[in-house]
Amino acid sequence: KQEVTQIPAALSVPEGENLVLNCSFTDSAIYNLQWFRQDPGKGLTSLLLIQSSQREQTSGRLNASLDKSSGRSTLYIAASQPGDSATYLCALRARENQGGKLIFGQGTELSVKP
Amino acid sequence: GAVVSQHPSRVICKSGTSVKIECRSLDFQATTMFWYRQFPKQSLMLMATSNEGSKATYEQGVEKDKFLINHASLTLSTLTVTSAHPEDSSFYICSARVGHGGYTFGSGTRLTVV
DSSP: OOOEEEEOSEEEEETTOOEEEEEEESOOOEEEEEEEEEOTTSOEEEEEEEETTOSEEEETTEEEEEETTTTEEEEEEOSOOGGGOEEEEEEEEETTOTTOOEEEOOOEEEEEEO | OOOEEEEOSEEEEOTTOOEEEEEEESSSOOSEEEEEEEOTTSOEEEEEEEETTSOOEEOTTOOTTTEEEEEEETTEEEEEEOSOOGGGOEEEEEEEEOGGGOEEEOOOEEEEEO
16 A cells, blocks of 8 residues: 655745655655645645656756665755745655556655744 | 535534535636545544545445435535534545646535534
């Protein structure tokens, strides 16, 4: 059974710092992996989508990598800002998942201090 | 980009009443809609998958008679919480699959049953 784990559960950093959020999964047979951001009481905003055949995706200050062999994905945030404070969730779609269901990690709650 | 509009954003209802939550895909056709539930400080839990024109598929442990899902058109899916109880209070979010395997989410509905 595929399991997705995010470490750490919470992270507090000073403004301007570069940081890495981790997502690990137990089964490398994935279809794709997506990183989301969730602000308190809000829905999810898609940040980056990495297909199974890709190694990384970049958008602005964000870079997500995917290493299926080691069962890991990382989200790199450069020059963090207070506005980056939110919960970050990784979710993957398993390859055998014909229904298209996503499997979510528990999330990392990020706080960027001014 | 693909947008899913979810309403209401917040609702308070009395125990024993029913509440309907709507999700509309605004600029695309959503043949499949996913309904999630989220408890405070926890990740998303998939409740059911709805396909346009057919019965929803519920996850194990989710009462299909309590959480009625209707997906009558390619742009509208609804979740009705019937005979609501305080333990049904939660954050409910819908999601639809979009091009290239990604997913877009509604803004969520905070349900409080008093």
